Amino acid sequence: MGKVMIEVKDLKTKYVTRNHEDVYAVDGVSFKIEEGKSLGVAGESGCGKSTLALSVMGYYFAPLHYMSGDIIIDGKSISGMDPDEVRKHVLGTEIAYIPQAAMNALNPTQKVINFLYDVVHAHHPKMPKKDIREMAEKRFEELALPKDVLDRYSVELSGGMKQRTVIAVSTILSPKVLIADEPSSALDVTSQKLVIKMMRELMEKGYIKSMMFITHELPLLYNVTDDIMVMYAGQIVEKGTAKELVFDPTHPYSHALMGSILVPEEGTRGKKLPALPGTPPNLKHPPAGCRFAARCPYATQECKFYQVPVKEFGEGRMYRCLKGIDELKEAYSHE
């Protein structure tokens, strides 16, 4: 077992809306990522994936608020730290973030190199600009990015180039954990491939030590990450290795989700894709029982009212359902 790079314990965060209502977007999430590993997060839009990414950074500003839980990066807890300490010593250096809409992530009126100066100076105020430029040029070269990108404005870059620049900027200080929120969703297939290749290189060359990869594209997760967890309505409903989750999902939600992947095998043609009716529940007033009960084809009356325990099984796997594994497998086999 490798060294644990990030461990999140029972993290709870909420949004406070304009009308002062609380929305419990991340509700008791726990996981850990070991050195050299990557964790994928899957789920529909609106189930809290992106909020989880923001919450894990340990740096909160309105409308997102921290409630409870612990974030431990490389053995050091950052939950109790002063926000300015987190900003200075954790963000960018320990944990870095690639936003969902990387297209607009760069300040349009600033050259990339000037932004890099600001990023590095936020953590190493005394570092001379010459050294930063040298470092950036070297890193860009290694990641197969043209050096002249540094002296350009983001409006002058193409979509794919912008995205790769953002990744290079985010990891310039070699963080231990990289949180990537749908880094490739808005790109064409070629650029997507380049982005994925780049993330792999970052990991192989040791510029990042672990990664959390969020996407709604399941085939991508299967190809990129070691482990996958499935999120629903602010909670983790199932966790396992990528292979296990894709080929042997346990939770009815994972099952439905994985059922929507087309695997190029015999008999795919003509196979009807199951659609999952309904939408995730409103988290202003989460349901008392299982959050998936309203949409679950196997739900009983009990599911709607009883607290659902987390069940662990196999090698580090878990799922969150009242029903037993055999019962679920039995039900799936009838489809």
Added chain:
Amino acid sequence: MKGLRKFILKKILWFFITLIVAVFLNFILPRLMPSDPVATITSKMAEGLTDTAAVQRIYEHYQKEFGTDKPIMVQFFIYVKNLLHGDMGTSFSQYPRSVASILSSAIGWTIALQLPAILVGWFLGNFFGAVAAYKRKGWDKIFMPISIFISNIPAFGFAVIMLVVFAVKLKIAPTSGGYAYDMIPNFSWKFIKSVLYHYQLPFWTIVITTIGGQAIGMRSMSIYELNADYVKYSRFLGIKDRKVVKYVFRNAMLPQITGLALSMATMIGGNLVAEMIFSYPGIGSQIYAGITTSDYPLISGSTLIITIMVLIMTTLLDLICGIIDPRVKAAQFDS
């Protein structure tokens, strides 16, 4: 750099095209009207005259003065030729002064008053708008309704209020003119002091009426920018809030330059009427004098001068914007 040169050349070319159209409009509009301007002027000048021969002489005089007996294109070329020699005709009401000499002294007053006042108003407006956007609560609630209300008081209305409060009631400012009426313009210290004393009220009137509109624009621009993706991204890279706010305000302010260029024409028009209220010796008062005394050459000369002034300001602002805002540059240089 080649793009920059093309951009500047394009703007200059555009300036000349617009200038020609403006001169043409200034020439043709009065001539397109159903009423014969010469007849109108003659009837105004000949009021009370019963001698038809005398009226006829006046009519012929103005017909020659305007050259209305010649074909319209010939008239236009004569008009342009005269303009190129700085000849705008002779004023009726201030005979025998030439319109050019009247306006050349008036234009200095107008520029010296309006240019600094608009710029100061623009800066203050942007500052208040940015603060309102950043602070929001409280400040925003008080400041915004006030500035919306003030920005809706027309410049001439505000001029009257300022005049009554500070000149008539408090007697801390003069009621009219650009300098004490018993002085002859010269470069003595006493004269400059008198000019500054007379400068106060018109200056602050324009500043205050400019602030409101600019502040409202800057506020929504800043709110829009504060929600931009690069703000969140920069924060998550550990960049200090103060620096991020700097990005935001820079980006919000640059489009305000374009906004200033677009509203320049309307603003100067309104301010000219305010000038007239203060009997400031600028173009505004000359237009008013021209209208009340039916001094057609003076009106026509004034409108042409205003148009050229607005045109120069707008072109300059466009150039500045294109050079310092990469977003505009990217959009402009390509096309």
Added chain:
Amino acid sequence: MKNTIRQLFHSPNFVVGFVIFVGMLLAIFLYPIFHPGSPLEMIGVGTFAKPGLYISVYDSVNSETETLRLPDADEKRSGAVLSDEDRVAMIEWFGKAGVDTTNLDASDDAAVLELWKANYDPDKTIKGLTKAKRAYYRRLNEALANNGEAELYVATKDADSGELVEKSEIDKDAYVNTKDVANVKRLVLGTDNFGRDMLKELLAAAKTSLMIGLIAGSIATMIGLILGLISGYVGGIVDDIILFVMNIFTVIPSFVILILISYSLGQSQRGAGVVAMIIGFTSWVWTARSVRSQVISLRNRDHVNLSKLSGHSLLRIIFTDILPYILSYVVMAFILQISSGILAEAQLSMLGLGPKTTEVPTLGLMMSWAQLYSAHMNGSWWAYFPVIFTIALISFSLNLMNTGMDQVFNPALRD
């Protein structure tokens, strides 16, 4: 549609603007019903009568009186008589007569009067005073002396002899009830330089100005909408030409064109409607610009392409696939056009190029009259301040509604 309207009424900005605007409309339309008559009727002979309650002197003399003993009545009487003009004249006299005024507080009526009584002697000759001035001081002294002391009588003229016959003495403690006086007129905002009732005139002017704004705004919006639609949707050379015209009219001040056209037309031809039309024809550029950019962003949307592929006619595409999407912007632009139309009229009128003055009052004409008759210099605040306030209030309410709509239609701007 219904939902949008409901949303609008949840926006505080919109609601405040709407309430102010509707309030003004109610005042404009209801007041003339209760107080009929022409707003241009000159009821006053002098200029600038102060706001207040006017009681007919003739009727009050003939009204039944009631005796009231008020302790401060005398004091008020003497205070009321000393005008600024008199005060200045008295202090000037002190200076000429060599009276020591070092300890005098010039704003204290009682002190000035006391010093005057102690020093003034009509028989004393003071150097440097003209004969007219000496007569003036004598009259002033008599007026001051008679004040509160002289007895006043009501006399009638005998029809036969032509002699004045005492009818009754006016008792200082006699009061009349305003309800018994036949002719009482409340001039809430006084009168203007022509002696017109300001309030009635102001409301009529606000109505005309709103009409001017409405006509100008409708014309500008129609032209802007049509040009913007053609330019944005058709594109190509047509777009180039329209854009060229738009760019030119953005930098050539519409103010200048307004002045040139209005002046050339001459005052006799400038009715309020004509002025409104001229304003409308010169202020369409902004609407055209924003409609054009909206249409360009819509032009290649899927639903428009689908319509095109289905072979729908140009008009049908514009009416069903484009107009509904830009309607909110057009309405917002229209609202702003109304307020800028009102403002443009006011500016033109200030310069003496407004509608002809004989038919209807407009807010700009009222400002212009107040300015011409130096209302702001002689302290007649009621002649210009309510006008400025009305202009500001109209455009404030329209702008608030516009801001509210903007927040509803552009969620990015929401708080």
